[in-house]
Amino acid sequence: xxxxxxxxxxxxxxxAVVVIWYACVVWMNAPxxxxxxxxxxxxxGFSQLVSNTMNQERPVLPAAHQVAEEMYKTIVLKKFTSKxxxxxxxxxxxxxxxxxxxxxxxxxxxxxVGIVHNRAMDKSVMPWVIASQTIxxxxxxPMIIVVLNAVGLSGLLPKALISTYLSFxxxxxxxxxxxxxxxxxxxxxxxxxxxxxxxxxWKLRWPSSMPxxxxxxxxxxAISLVGAIVGELPTGAVAGLGARLLAGSYxxxxxxxxSALFTAAILAAVLVMxxxxxxxxxxxxxxxKPEGAAx
Amino acid sequence: xxxDVVSASDLSLTFQTDDGPVHALSGVDLxxxxxxxxSFIGPSGCGKTTFLRVIADLEKPTGGDIQVNGVDxxxxxxxxxxxxVFQAASLYPWRTIERNVGLPLEIMGYTADETRQRIARxxxxxxxxxxxxxxxxxxxxxxxxxxSIARALAFDADLLLMDEPFxxxxxxxxxxxxxxxxxxxxxxxxxxxxxxxxxxxxxxxSTKIVVMSPRPGRVSDVIESSxxxxxxxxxxxxxxxxxxxxxxxxxxRAGRSYDE
Numbered sequence: 001x002x003x004x005x006x007x008x009x010x011x012x013x014x015x016a017v018v019v020i021w022y023a024c025v026v027w028m029n030a031p032x033x034x035x036x037x038x039x040x041x042x043x044x045g046f047s048q049l050v051s052n053t054m055n056q057e058r059p060v061l062p063a064a065h066q067v068a069e070e071m072y073k074t075i076v077l078k079k080f081t082s083k084x085x086x087x088x089x090x091x092x093x094x095x096x097x098x099x100x101x102x103x104x105x106x107x108x109x110x111x112x113v114g115i116v117h118n119r120a121m122d123k124s125v126m127p128w129v130i131a132s133q134t135i136x137x138x139x140x141x142p143m144i145i146v147v148l149n150a151v152g153l154s155g156l157l158p159k160a161l162i163s164t165y166l167s168f169x170x171x172x173x174x175x176x177x178x179x180x181x182x183x184x185x186x187x188x189x190x191x192x193x194x195x196x197x198x199x200x201x202w203k204l205r206w207p208s209s210m211p212x213x214x215x216x217x218x219x220x221x222a223i224s225l226v227g228a229i230v231g232e233l234p235t236g237a238v239a240g241l242g243a244r245l246l247a248g249s250y251x252x253x254x255x256x257x258x259s260a261l262f263t264a265a266i267l268a269a270v271l272v273m274x275x276x277x278x279x280x281x282x283x284x285x286x287x288x289k290p291e292g293a294a295x
Numbered sequence: 296x297x298x299d300v301v302s303a304s305d306l307s308l309t310f311q312t313d314d315g316p317v318h319a320l321s322g323v324d325l326x327x328x329x330x331x332x333x334s335f336i337g338p339s340g341c342g343k344t345t346f347l348r349v350i351a352d353l354e355k356p357t358g359g360d361i362q363v364n365g366v367d368x369x370x371x372x373x374x375x376x377x378x379x380v381f382q383a384a385s386l387y388p389w390r391t392i393e394r395n396v397g398l399p400l401e402i403m404g405y406t407a408d409e410t411r412q413r414i415a416r417x418x419x420x421x422x423x424x425x426x427x428x429x430x431x432x433x434x435x436x437x438x439x440x441x442x443s444i445a446r447a448l449a450f451d452a453d454l455l456l457m458d459e460p461f462x463x464x465x466x467x468x469x470x471x472x473x474x475x476x477x478x479x480x481x482x483x484x485x486x487x488x489x490x491x492x493x494x495x496x497x498x499x500x501s502t503k504i505v506v507m508s509p510r511p512g513r514v515s516d517v518i519e520s521s522x523x524x525x526x527x528x529x530x531x532x533x534x535x536x537x538x539x540x541x542x543x544x545x546x547x548r549a550g551r552s553y554d555e
Contacts, residue, residue, distance in 0.1 A: 191372075
């Protein structure tokens with residue numbers, strides 16, 4: 001579908017979301033306004049109620065414009081170095097995300113290569129890889145932080161390792177499938193040339209696995225961000241989007257929570273988009289047939 | 296014996312499957328001499344492809360003896376004795392045509408200069424000059440198969456193993472490629488083993504036709520063709536041609552290939 005054909009449906013959905021959001025704002029913040037009016041011994045009119053619910057200092061549910069205003073203040077107006085700048089906190093989280101993503105990708109690829117080439121690893125590693133993902137990350141994150149702290153590692157790396165813990169999984173699964181994707185004839189061909197295992201890997205298995213790799217990387221980068229944020233929650237981190245979420249919830253700063261949430265969501269979308277662009281760039285370089293081309 | 300390119304005696308291969316053993320080849324005696332064009336014809340399950348794969352060391356026989364260029368198939372494979380053309384072109388989609396043809400050369404460690412020359416020469420041989428930079432999807436099925444033949448010819452193997460290379464193509468393209476293949480065979484003096492299940496194709500191309508039959512896979516007739524080496528397409532209407540085709544059909548019938 002072309003860009004023009006998408007705009008109207010997207011805008012329609014967005015408008016619906018905003019309408020529902022504002023309806024909820026009035027509905028959820030109204031009890032507080034009624035209480036206030038009752039304590040002051042006054043009646044409150046409907047239009048007054050609506051306007052009040054949208055401009056509370058600590059609303060149950062902040063209005064969209066309040067979140068937007070807060071994000072504008074903390075992203076654009078604040079200096080990047082300020083402890084209240086979301087760019088500063090975003091960068092802290094992003095650096096852990098990227099480091100964890102890189103380590104996770106490398107680990108995932110290495111494990112997949114081992115699984116594909118070694119029978120013993122094929123039988124033994126995969127069940128552990130799957131088991132690792134059945135443990136809730138919230139349970140294991142504090143352990144990782146504590147254990148690494150005990151051996152003198154703190155700061156960026158422990159958080160990154162939690163990202164790694166989540167992100168290596170889709171890479172292993174995708175790459176095992178990708179490295180095994182060459183068909184019988186393609187592999188037989190290599191055999192007729194008496195190609196070495198390394199030659200078969202670099203000239204056949206690796207290029208065949210590229211579409212699988214990038215599909216996995218899109219998932220991996222998004223959950224790397226989740227991992228980094230989760231890594232900031234149980235550790236009393238003072239900086240990062242996770243720390244902003246936590247501090248916001250301690251002090252009832254709902255507007256701050258929602259701004260951090262939206263920043264994280266936008267960050268995730270941008271990261272996934274970058275991986276997507278890399279995906280189409282690489283496949284184009286590999287001579288992929290353009291979509292819709294005649295055969 | 297030493298000048299035979301392929302010689303098999305009492306060769307058998309049994310696959311163990313969940314439904315019991317499958318006798319893909321049983322008691323096959325056969326020799327292929329240098330410069331021959333040998334077709335293997337028979338219904339599916341007769342072991343013609345399996346026999347080709349045994350020559351190529353893609354399957355191990357379970358009994359009997361086979362030699363390729365006077366040595367066992369594994370040694371022959373390592374000595375790069377043959378080029379193999381599969382039923383599907385099996386070009387690597389991320390490589391251009393020239394890089395596909397150059398793939399075996401890369402693996403075998405030819406110099407860049409030598410590689411370039413050989414790619415140009417073999418593409419010329421299959422009439423694909425000018426398509427060097429194209430990707431496989433940009434070529435028709437027949438052109439893709441020609442590229443895969445070029446790939447098998449790029450290094451100096453004297454034996455060309457072809458497993459139903461034109462099976463997936465329509466008849467018009469197939470006729471054309473058959474004609475080209477004969478010219479190529481004439482020009483290069485290769486020995487060709489060619490699997491097919493088309494009687495006219497087998498008769499038109501071959502100097503020797505091996506008729507095979509299934510359950511167990513075995514040779515039921517070997518026909519030396521009396522057709523001249525120069526074969527225009529219309530030789531297929533000649534009496535000689537029809538006589539050979541008739542004998543092939545008889546061989547297939549004797550092997551109960553038309554049952555069921």
